[in-house]
Amino acid sequence: MGGLVYVVDRDWTSTQFLAAFAGLQPGVSGLFGPLGPVLPSFLHAYAFALLLILLIGRTRRAAAVGAGAWFACAAALEFLQAPSLQRLFIDHAVPASAAPLLHSIQSYVLNGHFDPGDLVAAGLGCAAASAISSVREAPP
Amino acid sequence: MNIKTIGDLRYFWIAALVTIGVATTIASGGGGGSGGSVEPPPPTGGPTLTITAANGTAVSSAVLVSIGASFDLADISRIDLVLPAAAGLAAPSRSSSLQGFGAQAGVLANCPNGGTVDITETVADPTKPTIGDRIVAVFTECDNNDGYVISGTVDLTIAALQGDPLTDVFLVGFETLLTDVVVTEAPSYSPRTATSS
Numbered sequence: 434m435g436g437l438v439y440v441v442d443r444d445w446t447s448t449q450f451l452a453a454f455a456g457l458q459p460g461v462s463g464l465f466g467p468l469g470p471v472l473p474s475f476l477h478a479y480a481f482a483l484l485l486i487l488l489i490g491r492t493r494r495a496a497a498v499g500a501g502a503w504f505a506c507a508a509a510l511e512f513l514q515a516p517s518l519q520r521l522f523i524d525h526a527v528p529a530s531a532a533p534l535l536h537s538i539q540s541y542v543l544n545g546h547f548d549p550g551d552l553v554a555a556g557l558g559c560a561a562a563s564a565i566s567s568v569r570e571a572p573p
Numbered sequence: 574m575n576i577k578t579i580g581d582l583r584y585f586w587i588a589a590l591v592t593i594g595v596a597t598t599i600a601s602g603g604g605g606g607s608g609g610s611v612e613p614p615p616p617t618g619g620p621t622l623t624i625t626a627a628n629g630t631a632v633s634s635a636v637l638v639s640i641g642a643s644f645d646l647a648d649i650s651r652i653d654l655v656l657p658a659a660a661g662l663a664a665p666s667r668s669s670s671l672q673g674f675g676a677q678a679g680v681l682a683n684c685p686n687g688g689t690v691d692i693t694e695t696v697a698d699p700t701k702p703t704i705g706d707r708i709v710a711v712f713t714e715c716d717n718n719d720g721y722v723i724s725g726t727v728d729l730t731i732a733a734l735q736g737d738p739l740t741d742v743f744l745v746g747f748e749t750l751l752t753d754v755v756v757t758e759a760p761s762y763s764p765r766t767a768t769s770s
Contacts, residue, residue: 439601473601481594488587506591510598523736523744539742541599 435476442469471554478507478558486566493567500563507555513538514545633749636756637727686716688724701738702745706731712754725754 442465445451445458465472486499512518522542681691691711697703707730712723728750736743 477594477598477601481590484590485587488583488590503594506594507598510595520735520744523742538599543742 435473435480438465438469438473441465471550474507474551474554475558475561478503478555479562480558482559482562483566486562491566496563496566499566500559503562504556504559507559508552511547511551511555513542515547519543633751636751636754637749684715684717686718688715688722689713690715702731702734704731704734720758722757723754726750726752727754728752 439445439451441462443451444461445454451458463469482500482503485503486496489495489499519542522539681689683689690713693709694707696706696708707728709729710727712725712727714722714724716722730748731745732748733746734743735746
């Protein structure tokens with residue numbers, strides 16, 4: 434569903450994995466309405482926090498640790514797009530030919546915008562994953 | 574031994590999961606609506622959009638993106654500008670879009686699918702961007718076969734510059750004045766028009 438948001442609700446030129454096909458985009462539908470901007474952040478955090486919890490262990494403690502760990506990861510990625518860090522990347526920019534992987538990260542940092550709404554969505558996703566894991570593991 | 578192997582595998586899968594999660598976040602631009610380079614103007618439900626103080630910045634950004642889809646600002650300015658592309662940083666090369674016009678400062682050029690663009694520039698050094706450089710492009714029903722028809726005047730002045738212009742990544746801040754700008758998607762696209770005055 435998160436992928437669907439990108440395909441039908443976003444300008445493909447703003448997404449690295451769709452940018453190459455931007456010329457084929459029929460239009461932006463706005464199908465998901467006001468949820469479109471934050472739904473991918475919520476679903477991505479929910480899915481990965483849930484998977485992380487399952488790998489750590491099927492306990493309530495694991496549910497809390499897994500969700501917290503993934504939220505820390507998501508928050509760190511979001512803060513990379515903060516203006517102060519963007520300036521740091523500009524001052525120490527690397528060309529694509531020198532370090533393609535670092536250049537991709539650089540593109541993510543410089544082309545994105547820090548948005549507290551994404552942080553909230555990721556937090557809600559992680560909390561939902563923790564909650565549903567705890568419910569599933571509760572004794573009958 | 575088996576317990577240790579299982580433990581090792583668990584750490585492997587956790588590391589793999591985190592790697593995939595970070596990679597997909599970066600590939601998608603950040604997940605949220607802020608992931609893109611520019612936020613689109615709010616939907617209007619109609620064919621035109623009235624510019625207000627509240628949406629002025631967003632609409633101006635969207636208009637510049639539309640213009641950017643048709644014309645490489647580096648070509649317009651004749652300076653080897655490198656602007657952050659929508660999804661990835663642009664290489665320091667001139668696009669072919671405006672080379673077809675043979676555009677030069679103060680010269681009226683025909684657009685490939687009809688209309689004209691008149692570009693006037695005032696630059697301190699043609700080899701690099703400088704604060705104060707000014708580019709004025711007057712579009713008249715200009716269709717560059719990129720999905721947009723543009724009319725109106727776009728006045729760009731370089732107001733900020735950060736980083737080294739001789740590298741492929743640096744930041745250019747423009748002061749933008751849009752006068753009577755109308756960007757209309759070409760007929761093959763869904764109808765949506767933004768007007769500015």
